[in-house]
Amino acid sequence: MKRDIIKINKEKCTGCGDCIPGCPEGALQVIDGKARLISDLFCDGLGACIGTCPQEAIEIEQREAVPYDEVNVMENIVKEGHNVIKAHLKHLDDHGQKDFLKQAIDFLIAKNIKIPDYESETVSGSCPGSMEIDLGEKPISGRDAPMYSGELRNWPVQLQLLNPNAPYLKNADLLIAADCAPFAYANFHQRFLKDKILIIFCPKLDKTIEQYVDKLTEIFKNQDIKSISIVHMEVPCCSGIEVIVKKALEKSQKNIIIKDYTISINGEII
Template sequence: MKSIRKIIQIDEDKCDGCGLCVPSCAEGAIQVIDGKARLVAEKYCDGLGACLGECPKDALKVVDAEVDAFNEEAAKKHVRKTKEGTAAHPHGPAAGMHTAREHGPGLHMAGAEETMACGCPSTLMQSFAPQIPQTACEKANIPVARAASGLSALTHWPVQITLVPPTAPFLRGADLLVASDCTPFAYPRFHDELLRGKTLLVGCPKLDDVEEYVKKFAAIFATAGIKSVTVVVMEVPCCQGLPVIVRKGMAQAGKSVPIGVATISVRGEML
């Protein structure tokens, strides 16, 4: 039954899909779908606006609208179902994830009520500690297979330049590693020698949108307080545009940040 009450409204033009609003909603009413924050179902939103303060783009607001009544029991059931689905599919989006659609004036909905809208894991920002053994005992007890292959030095997600918003918390005051997306495959010591202690951004200067990259780096340098930049490229000619892109973004932001370039051969050697 519909009635006029308070409910969250999401401005798609302002939303950059960072996902910071998602964990602040205890009812699971918001998920990132197709790169944008979406209201999963009207009945899951209590209209209290706990998510408002988490949006760096000011894309959320509470409005009065004729919508379905808030259903606390349905919201609890939805949260349980979402958690169960995440546990069952930890490495990918949930089955049945729908494309976003609109219901009502300005109220952006996604999927049917029975659909488990877990959002897109590629755009949900996460920060986590690198897998680094701390004590002498921990280091001595690393399994041989792991010691030989090395441990992941990645501390955050996402890593694709296109998907990382300039306001991402892990960018603040970071030592940035900007890598062409072939380099981690070519260089066997990528994590230990290049990535450890740095924040990673990955992209392809040949296949991706160069101008959008320049704009993204300009925004990052303007807002994130980057300390240093290391650009890692392959020796092939098409890779050489990546340092140029980074420098252009830095210039547009009016910043001067120390920058270094490392080049990897197609045989996996540091040149």
């Protein structure tokens, strides 16, 4: 079967091992001075290890691979103890993987192993790139405050990492942007992002478009979204943003008006 799975660039990899703690499933090891994916079976394709690689040597690709097996993963994880179990459960929860999370919990119940309170705190080894943060709660002040105030209210912003059940999505005004747009339009924060929750992705280069449709469908269906604004570039491939959003709206059976903005390569609103 074809599915998302990590790919390690051997030329970039220095064998530092920083990716290992970010993979509680045990899919990675440093062998002969390089990080290696030791089994497709243990890689869930969610990319928890990507944000911990200082060399940007890890990416996600879609290829033929054996199916991820949560039960086999749990067989290994329980051997590593309570904290690794906790990190794994939080990892699944952070990424909205409800089915795998249920399988993991059912496994623990069947083995009469205590289920850690994975929702109550930050867990060492959980995915730092997908940790839910509502940036609107604690504005930066004092000498560390930026000269110009940014309007980013949530983290993460990349759709692949976003938890569709994140509390900040409830009754939100969404800004769904192509990931090039904030760089092309200099006043992106003040013009588009103020008081909105940001979601970004690339409709051309990202390999998880159907998953994006499903995730947006879940957000639209369950989070009572108030409004949707789209910002994309003038290049033809970027119009895929609107196609994906409309497909998700159709699947969710929601009728939400879309405000669509196009940015020229010269950085102007068309």
